[in-house]
Amino acid sequence: MSSHxxxxxxxxxxxxxxxxxxxxxxxxxxxxxxxPGDVAVTLAGDxxxxxxxxxxxxxxxLDRPFIVQYAAWLWRAAHGDLSASLISRExxxxxxxxxxxxxxxxxxxxxxMAITVGIPLGVAAAARAGARIDGAxxxxxxxxxxxxxxxxxxxxxxxxxLDLNWLPATGAVALGESVRGAFIHAFLPACALAAGxxxxxxxxxxxxxxxxxxxxxxxTLHMKGLSPAKIMWRHGLKNVxxxxxxxxxxxxxxxxxxxxVVEAVFAIPGMGSLIVNAAIHRDFPVVxxxxxxxxxxxxxxxxxxxxLYTVLDPRIA
Amino acid sequence: xxxxxxxxxxxxxxPSGQTCGIARTELLDVRSLSVAFRTPxxxxxxxxxxxxxxxxxxxxxxxxESGCGKTVTGLTVLRLLPERSxxxxxxxxxxxxxxxxxxxxxxxxxxxxxxxxxxxxxxxxLDPVFTIGDQIGEAYRAHFPTTRKExxxxxxxxxxxxxxxxxxRRCDDYPHHLSGGMRQRVMxxxxxxxxxxxxxxxxxxxxxxxxxxxxxxxxxxxxxxxxKTTLIFITHDLGVVAEICTRMITMYAGEIVEDxxxxxxxxxxxHPYTAGLLRSLPGLAARRSALPSIPGRVPQLGQMPxxxxxxxxxxxxxxxxxxxxxxxxxxASHHVRCTRAREITLAGVVTV
Numbered sequence: 001m002s003s004h005x006x007x008x009x010x011x012x013x014x015x016x017x018x019x020x021x022x023x024x025x026x027x028x029x030x031x032x033x034x035x036p037g038d039v040a041v042t043l044a045g046d047x048x049x050x051x052x053x054x055x056x057x058x059x060x061x062l063d064r065p066f067i068v069q070y071a072a073w074l075w076r077a078a079h080g081d082l083s084a085s086l087i088s089r090e091x092x093x094x095x096x097x098x099x100x101x102x103x104x105x106x107x108x109x110x111x112x113m114a115i116t117v118g119i120p121l122g123v124a125a126a127a128r129a130g131a132r133i134d135g136a137x138x139x140x141x142x143x144x145x146x147x148x149x150x151x152x153x154x155x156x157x158x159x160x161x162l163d164l165n166w167l168p169a170t171g172a173v174a175l176g177e178s179v180r181g182a183f184i185h186a187f188l189p190a191c192a193l194a195a196g197x198x199x200x201x202x203x204x205x206x207x208x209x210x211x212x213x214x215x216x217x218x219x220t221l222h223m224k225g226l227s228p229a230k231i232m233w234r235h236g237l238k239n240v241x242x243x244x245x246x247x248x249x250x251x252x253x254x255x256x257x258x259x260x261v262v263e264a265v266f267a268i269p270g271m272g273s274l275i276v277n278a279a280i281h282r283d284f285p286v287v288x289x290x291x292x293x294x295x296x297x298x299x300x301x302x303x304x305x306x307x308l309y310t311v312l313d314p315r316i317a
Numbered sequence: 318x319x320x321x322x323x324x325x326x327x328x329x330x331x332p333s334g335q336t337c338g339i340a341r342t343e344l345l346d347v348r349s350l351s352v353a354f355r356t357p358x359x360x361x362x363x364x365x366x367x368x369x370x371x372x373x374x375x376x377x378x379x380x381x382e383s384g385c386g387k388t389v390t391g392l393t394v395l396r397l398l399p400e401r402s403x404x405x406x407x408x409x410x411x412x413x414x415x416x417x418x419x420x421x422x423x424x425x426x427x428x429x430x431x432x433x434x435x436x437x438x439x440x441x442x443l444d445p446v447f448t449i450g451d452q453i454g455e456a457y458r459a460h461f462p463t464t465r466k467e468x469x470x471x472x473x474x475x476x477x478x479x480x481x482x483x484x485x486r487r488c489d490d491y492p493h494h495l496s497g498g499m500r501q502r503v504m505x506x507x508x509x510x511x512x513x514x515x516x517x518x519x520x521x522x523x524x525x526x527x528x529x530x531x532x533x534x535x536x537x538x539x540x541x542x543x544x545k546t547t548l549i550f551i552t553h554d555l556g557v558v559a560e561i562c563t564r565m566i567t568m569y570a571g572e573i574v575e576d577x578x579x580x581x582x583x584x585x586x587x588h589p590y591t592a593g594l595l596r597s598l599p600g601l602a603a604r605r606s607a608l609p610s611i612p613g614r615v616p617q618l619g620q621m622p623x624x625x626x627x628x629x630x631x632x633x634x635x636x637x638x639x640x641x642x643x644x645x646x647x648x649a650s651h652h653v654r655c656t657r658a659r660e661i662t663l664a665g666v667v668t669v
Contacts, residue, residue, distance in 0.1 A: 130401075214399075216441040222397055223436075224456040224507065225429035238446050313446055314491040 009306050017299040021292060022074065028291045029070050032284050038062075039086050039282040060086060073288055082292065083285035085278070092289035095274060100293065102172045103270035105182060106262070107255045109190035110197060114251060117194075118201025119237075119244075125202065126209035127232060137202060144199025149258055153192035153265040160188060170267035189266045193258060197251050204247045208240035241312045249305040253298055343410075344515055344547050345371040345394070350407035352386075352393055360404050361618050363389050364571045367407070368644060373514070376541065376548040378558030378579070380594065381568035382615055387551045388437075390568070391517045394549075395434055396424055411515070430460040433508035434517040435537075438524040439500035443492040449503045450476070450488030457510045475506035479536060498529035505537060512544050519551045534561060555598050559583055567591045570616055570626040573644055577651040584665040587653040590627045592663035625655070633661050 040057040041048070057063045061072065076083055082092040125137040161169035167188050173181035212218060213236060221231045237244075260272035267273075271290055278286035309316050350367040353360035364386035371377050379387045392398050394409055396416060409416040411432065416424065436442040444452055453475055454468030469488065476484035479502040492500055501521060508516060518537060522530035538561045541548045550562055558565050558579060565582050567575040567590060575588040586592040593611040613630035616622060622629055624639040631638070637656055644654040 216436060216438065217444045219397055220436065220442045220504075220507075221444070223395060223428055223434050225425045225427070225459045226455070227425060235444055235447070239444065241446075315445060315493050 006307055006310060010303060013299065013303040013306060017296065020299060021295045024295050025074070025288050025291050026070060028287060029284060032279065032282055032287060033066050037282050042087065042281050073285065077292060082289040085286050086283050087281055092285050095286060096289055096293050099269055099271050099274045101175055102268050103259050103263070103272065105175065105186045106189045106193060106259055106268070106270065107252065109186050110193035110255055111248065111252055113190060113194035114197030114201050115248065118198045119205060121198070121202040122205025122209065123232060125206040126213060127228070129210050138206070141199040141202045144195045145203070147195060149192045149196060150261045150265050152195055153189065153262055156188050156192055157266070172268040172270070189262050189268060192265070193255050193262050197255060200251055201247060205240065205244060208243045209236050212236055212239045242309055245305055245308055245312065249301060252301055256294060256297065342373055343370045344373045346410040347394070348408040348410065350393065350409060352389055353404040355402050355404055362571060363618065367573055369566055369573060369576055371547055371549060373547055374545060375564060376550060376562045378550045378552060378562035378565045379568060380553060380555055380558055380565060382553060384615060385568045386571040387568050388519050391434060391519050391549065391551050394517060395428055395432055426460070429456050429513070430511045431513050432515045432517070433513040434519060435504050435508050435521045437520040439497060439504045440492070440524070442504055443500060445492055448489050448491055449495070453503065453507045453510055456507045460511050471510060475510045476503070478540070479506045497525050498533065501525060501533050502536065505540065509540060509544060509546065513546060515547045515549065516541060517549045517551065555594060567594065570621060572626060572654060574627065574654045575652065576644070581651055586663050586665055587647050587651065587658045588655050589631045589633050589663060595666045596664070598666065633657055
């Protein structure tokens with residue numbers, strides 16, 4: 001029965017992905033057309049005549065109506081063809097496959113930090129709610145939420161890369177080249193990205209745990225003679241796991257978006273850099289391809305979260 | 318006014334000290350227990366000078382209106398209230414030890430093993446994300462280190478003993494799969510799995526359907542008898558007390574006002590408040606169209622009248638009722654906190 005329910009969730013989520021992809025790419029496409037600038041001018045090069053620019057515009061179909069251009073892109077994308085960059089002629093899929101691992105590594109590392117640091121902090125604060133350690137943790141967490149990640153990124157670079165020379169300041173190494181190198185390069189950007197995440201996980205976890213710990217069901221656990229450690233780690237965490245999962249899911253989405261800025265600070269050739277460069281040159285197939293890929297990732301992640309909910313909470317099924 | 322003085326409770330040699338420590342085999346001996354909640358505006362006394370003993374095998378009913386302190390009394394015996402925000406005084410002697418002086422670890426060893434408690438609402442008292450078998454087995458494993466398999470078998474046996482059909486299968490159900498009555502049965506199974514000496518049942522049927530209430534009462538009564546578990550039954554249902562308890566303690570506004578054998582108090586209550594409660598009982602009172610009630614309202618915490626706390630609502634009140642009242646001996650087994658106890662005759666519900 002529950003496996004039937006789970007496949008229903010999968011189907012429903014995947015069906016939802018379609019409209020979301022169309023809407024997201026349409027909005028981004030429209031924005032690209034609204035802002036001034038023309039890819040044909042870039043392609044024609046310096047000192048090109050108006051006739052040459054018009055010729056190129058016609059060649060790439062850029063003189064066709066907006067909606068026709070979009071429909072043509074969508075039609076090809078639906079058939080698995082994300083087109084090629086107008087400027088470099090590189091297939092968009094290849095660009096994405098080259099850039100995405102860099103972004104994913106940073107986000108995954110940042111998320112892992114947020115979870116492994118945020119959970120113990122949240123538990124410590126909740127276990128002594130109202131005490132001094134709680135106040136200290138919450139003050140630091142409030143700071144973490146408030147600090148902008150690009151500013152923190154620049155601070156980290158100044159301190160650990162430029163002054164102490166412990167870690168590289170910028171750039172990235174592909175996992176395929178050197179696993180160690182990839183992690184070393186990803187560490188600082190992940191830290192910059194993780195600070196807000198750690199704070200978020202800590203605050204949300206503390207709030208849900210404090211609520212659970214004062215509930216009648218926990219009074220029953222005390223009545224049974226269980227130790228506070230067992231109540232916290234076995235019952236407390238399992239009861240708030242659904243909330244925690246929601247926070248982590250949203251955090252992943254937010255981190256994916258925030259890499260655009262962090263990648264710029266650390267000069268990492270990830271998805272953020274790819275979409276920013278493409279947008280500057282109105283290279284719309286690349287922009288559309290990146291948006292398409294990001295939406296797919298977010299939809300698949302939400303799907304995974306929904307399935308995990310049913311595992312964590314027997315009441316959801 | 319008591320909040321201002323800070324220590325409303327006299328220490329162990331209080332005026333009612335003579336009622337404590339009667340020579341018999343007591344399982345529980347509560348002496349001059351007072352509890353106040355600490356607030357930013359000073360202490361808020363909740364129960365004051367609570368003194369009673371429970372002998373092994375007894376079934377004591379604690380009755381009174383909502384907010385009279387019966388639940389706080391029960392929770393304090395198990396020390397289940399957040400102690401950082403409490404001011405506690407008095408003693409709770411159980412098995413020769415004062416529970417209020419035990420360490421957290423010693424107290425844990427006692428909870429669920431020697432003293433257990435059942436709560437009012439079984440729906441919120443169970444953990445929704447663990448199976449009932451797991452939760453019952455956990456109560457056993459907390460005190461007797463054993464394998465998961467044995468704990469599960471014990472949980473199944475416990476479920477069977479509280480009358481849950483197909484316990485092998487039900488064991489893997491989650492609380493939301495069960496009805497309210499079934500959940501309270503699970504709660505009872507959990508509380509009794511270590512065969513505690515004392516079981517405190519705090520309004521175990523209030524949240525249940527009327528049709529289920531009688532079954533749960535019957536089950537509790539039967540199991541406590543079979544396991545020789547002493548029972549403290551906190552309720553506002555005097556009918557249940559009359560049915561299953563041997564003794565009745567009446568509480569009013571945080572104090573014990575009367576403590577007597579059930580048969581005795583039902584016939585001749587000695588405190589006007591107890592008499593008022595009995596009078597307003599639909600089942601036991603004569604069936605008339607309008608049910609008698611006690612006029613007035615319970616005084617608010619922190620705004621208790623000096624002297625007898627029931628005096629503003631009492632039709633027998635005299636000037637001397639404004640002086641502090643003590644819980645004093647009326648007869649060997651009957652104690653009452655009323656200065657006029659020997660002067661007035663009050664109607665009970667059972668006429669001999």
